[in-house]
Amino acid sequence: xxxxxxxxxxxxxxxxxxxxxxxxxxxxxxxxxxxxxxxxxxxxxxxxxxxxxxxxxxxxxxxxxxxxxxxxxxxxxxxxxxxxxxxxxxxxxxxxxxxxxxxxxxxxxxxxxxxxxxxxxxxxxxxxxxxxxxxxxxxxxxxxxxxxxxxxxxxxxxxxxxxxxxxxxxxxxxxxxxxxxxxxxxxxxxxxxxxxxxxxxxxxxxxxxxxxxxxxxxxxxxxxxxxxxxxxxxxxxxxxxxxxxxxxxx
Amino acid sequence: xxxxxxxxxxxxxxxxxxxxxxxxxxxxxxxxxxxxxxxxxxxxxxxxxxxxxxxxxxxxxxxxxxxxxxxxxxxxxxxxxxxxxxxxxxxxxxxxxxxxxxxxxxxxxxxxxxxxxxxxxxxxxxxxxxxxxxxxxxxxxxxxxxxxxxxxxxxxxxxxxxxxxxxxxxxxxxxxxxxxxxxxxxxxxxxxxxxxxxxxxxxxxxxxxxxxxxxxxxxxxxxxxxxxxxxxxxxxxxxxxxxxxxxxxxxxxxxxxxxxxxxxxxxxxxxxxxxxxxxxxxxxxxxxxxxxxxxxxxxxxxxxxxxxxxxxxxxxxxxxxxxxxxxxxxxxxxxxxxxxxxxxxxxxxxxxxxxxxxxxxxxxxxxxxxxxxxxxxxxxxxxxxxxxxxxxxxxxxxxxxxxxxxxxxxxxxxxx
Numbered sequence: 001x002x003x004x005x006x007x008x009x010x011x012x013x014x015x016x017x018x019x020x021x022x023x024x025x026x027x028x029x030x031x032x033x034x035x036x037x038x039x040x041x042x043x044x045x046x047x048x049x050x051x052x053x054x055x056x057x058x059x060x061x062x063x064x065x066x067x068x069x070x071x072x073x074x075x076x077x078x079x080x081x082x083x084x085x086x087x088x089x090x091x092x093x094x095x096x097x098x099x100x101x102x103x104x105x106x107x108x109x110x111x112x113x114x115x116x117x118x119x120x121x122x123x124x125x126x127x128x129x130x131x132x133x134x135x136x137x138x139x140x141x142x143x144x145x146x147x148x149x150x151x152x153x154x155x156x157x158x159x160x161x162x163x164x165x166x167x168x169x170x171x172x173x174x175x176x177x178x179x180x181x182x183x184x185x186x187x188x189x190x191x192x193x194x195x196x197x198x199x200x201x202x203x204x205x206x207x208x209x210x211x212x213x214x215x216x217x218x219x220x221x222x223x224x225x226x227x228x229x230x231x232x233x234x235x236x237x238x239x240x241x242x243x244x245x246x247x248x249x250x
Numbered sequence: 251x252x253x254x255x256x257x258x259x260x261x262x263x264x265x266x267x268x269x270x271x272x273x274x275x276x277x278x279x280x281x282x283x284x285x286x287x288x289x290x291x292x293x294x295x296x297x298x299x300x301x302x303x304x305x306x307x308x309x310x311x312x313x314x315x316x317x318x319x320x321x322x323x324x325x326x327x328x329x330x331x332x333x334x335x336x337x338x339x340x341x342x343x344x345x346x347x348x349x350x351x352x353x354x355x356x357x358x359x360x361x362x363x364x365x366x367x368x369x370x371x372x373x374x375x376x377x378x379x380x381x382x383x384x385x386x387x388x389x390x391x392x393x394x395x396x397x398x399x400x401x402x403x404x405x406x407x408x409x410x411x412x413x414x415x416x417x418x419x420x421x422x423x424x425x426x427x428x429x430x431x432x433x434x435x436x437x438x439x440x441x442x443x444x445x446x447x448x449x450x451x452x453x454x455x456x457x458x459x460x461x462x463x464x465x466x467x468x469x470x471x472x473x474x475x476x477x478x479x480x481x482x483x484x485x486x487x488x489x490x491x492x493x494x495x496x497x498x499x500x501x502x503x504x505x506x507x508x509x510x511x512x513x514x515x516x517x518x519x520x521x522x523x524x525x526x527x528x529x530x531x532x533x534x535x536x537x538x539x540x541x542x543x544x545x546x547x548x549x550x551x552x553x554x555x556x557x558x559x560x561x562x563x564x565x566x567x568x569x570x571x572x573x574x575x576x577x578x579x580x581x582x583x584x585x586x587x588x589x590x591x592x593x594x595x596x597x598x599x600x601x602x603x604x605x606x607x608x609x610x611x612x613x614x615x616x617x618x619x620x621x622x623x624x625x626x627x628x629x630x631x632x633x634x635x636x637x638x639x640x641x642x643x644x645x646x647x648x649x650x651x652x653x654x655x656x657x658x659x660x661x662x663x664x665x666x
Contacts, residue, residue: 014285014287016308021404025389046372047260065288068284095293098305107289110289112495119500120289139405140405197401198401235297
């Protein structure tokens with residue numbers, strides 16, 4: 001047994017905070033988890049916390065968009081033993097990464113006009129700014145994966161996120177293969193762990209969990225582009241910040 | 251005298267507060283948002299309309315359902331698509347689930363601690379285990395309702411333009427129905443707790459805006475009702491509100507004919523309280539709250555009463571629903587423009603789209619409840635600051651937080 005409870009922080013940058021709500025929505029399970037740790041920062045539930053502390057495990061949700069976001073991220077890294085990217089935004093850029101692939105100045109001007117001085121940086125995954133120890137992706141995360149990772153760390157066990165595709169979980173659950181039906185499903189190259197939740201609702205995988213190691217990206221994209229065209233496929237892989245990861249492998 | 255709160259916790263998104271008491275009876279207040287802008291509307295331009303309900307759901311993790319559904323409704327308005335009655339009923343249930351779990355969270359976990367002077371929710375749960383359990387059971391029921399119909403609670407999957415990709419199982423809806431009577435009685439107990447709270451005094455007349463529907467307490471659809479100017483259609487109203495653009499602000503706050511106005515549970519209760527279901531109506535009577543109320547602290551009590559109303563509404567629907575297999579309606583994408591409005595937990599949400607003949611979005615705008623009520627909140631705070639000028643600094647800050655959180659602001663939505 002450990003001598004003390006681990007200090008855990010859950011910190012949000014710019015995002016929808018849906019991954020934090022995915023945890024809250026587990027209700028009693030989340031409370032049970034909180035009892036086992038020393039919650040050092042989680043603004044959704046706490047008013048005040050100690051700024052001058054360290055974190056054993058720090059979860060970062062969201063994207064560093066403002067200067068303040070970047071500072072919070074760097075400070076969190078300096079204070080943390082393990083820093084974990086929580087959710088698609090932190091791990092892969094989030095839906096707002098779409099602007100990286102287009103004229104981001106024009107996009108900002110469309111929303112705010114020419115005079116606005118609001119921050120409009122390229123969207124970066126947090127591992128471009130700080131060292132990230134683990135990533136729990138998904139939009140939103142699967143809370144079960146969060147617990148698996150955090151409990152492994154609490155027990156000093158190795159964190160194991162099995163490198164296999166969505167299809168593995170989709171087939172095991174007997175869902176209809178909509179790729180075979182001709183829809184542009186990214187399941188074969190995307191990291192499982194979401195329990196194929198979109199496929200359960202017959203929605204094609206748009207890749208919010210990112211590529212798994214050794215995924216056959218080239219072959220798969222060639223097939224999908226042949227069937228659906230480059231433009232449509234670019235549109236799909238942009239939604240969850242996957243386009244840069246795919247292009248790196250082509 | 252200057253009062254500053256750098257980070258407001260226990261609310262959605264990031265913001266701070268700066269206030270001044272100028273000469274004893276005059277206050278000045280500003281909410282400073284600290285959320286980066288994600289430029290959601292800008293990214294939608296040039297994309298296919300089918301992406302809009304998926305991307306706009308990501309505006310907010312607490313109210314993704316209402317963004318998703320408002321986006322779908324607006325696009326169906328654009329293309330003149332009429333979906334089936336069953337689709338409408340299932341969407342309405344999702345929307346009610348959205349209101350229940352958002353209100354449940356805000357009431358118990360974000361607002362109540364303020365009244366008890368507790369800074370940390372875990373202490374609140376320790377001290378009030380029964381109430382905490384009730385709040386969680388109610389939230390769980392609502393998140394399950396959304397999951398069963400929408401495929402997932404946060405960022406739903408099954409709902410899309412034209413209908414549902416898959417339909418929920420009747421047996422799962424029946425299970426939810428069977429849990430309702432006990433749930434409603436738990437909710438009533440919880441509301442009684444909120445009736446007993448000591449709400450600070452505040453009285454500042456403002457204009458209340460929400461949807462209105464002759465058939466029911468409007469949450470899902472209707473025209474716009476103003477407490478001052480009666481009823482007008484959504485498309486006409488959306489032209490009367492102005493988004494104010496400031497150089498360094500990521501939130502475009504909204505004015506109506508140059509003035510601040512209020513949306514949300516208190517606006518709905520003020521404008522439509524005579525349409526509440528019996529149990530909610532009875533709780534309103536027990537509370538002794540005189541309507542219209544011009545005290546924004548009562549937004550909390552209004553949410554509590556709505557919680558019971560919406561559960562009663564779910565009960566009506568679940569009692570009679572028989573899910574039948576049906577195809578989505580067939581339609582052909584065509585050029586057009588349109589706007590839709592729904593009552594989000596925090597107030598009226600507007601989505602506007604214009605698409606070309608290929609279904610590509612060429613113009614869009616999303617106006618969130620928080621962007622609409624931020625000026626009203628600042629006006630309330632300015633009025634309230636002189637009232638609390640003689641309190642200790644600590645108490646002042648506590649009261650300011652209480653008023654801000656009574657609004658249930660969502661800064662992620664306001665900025666987007």
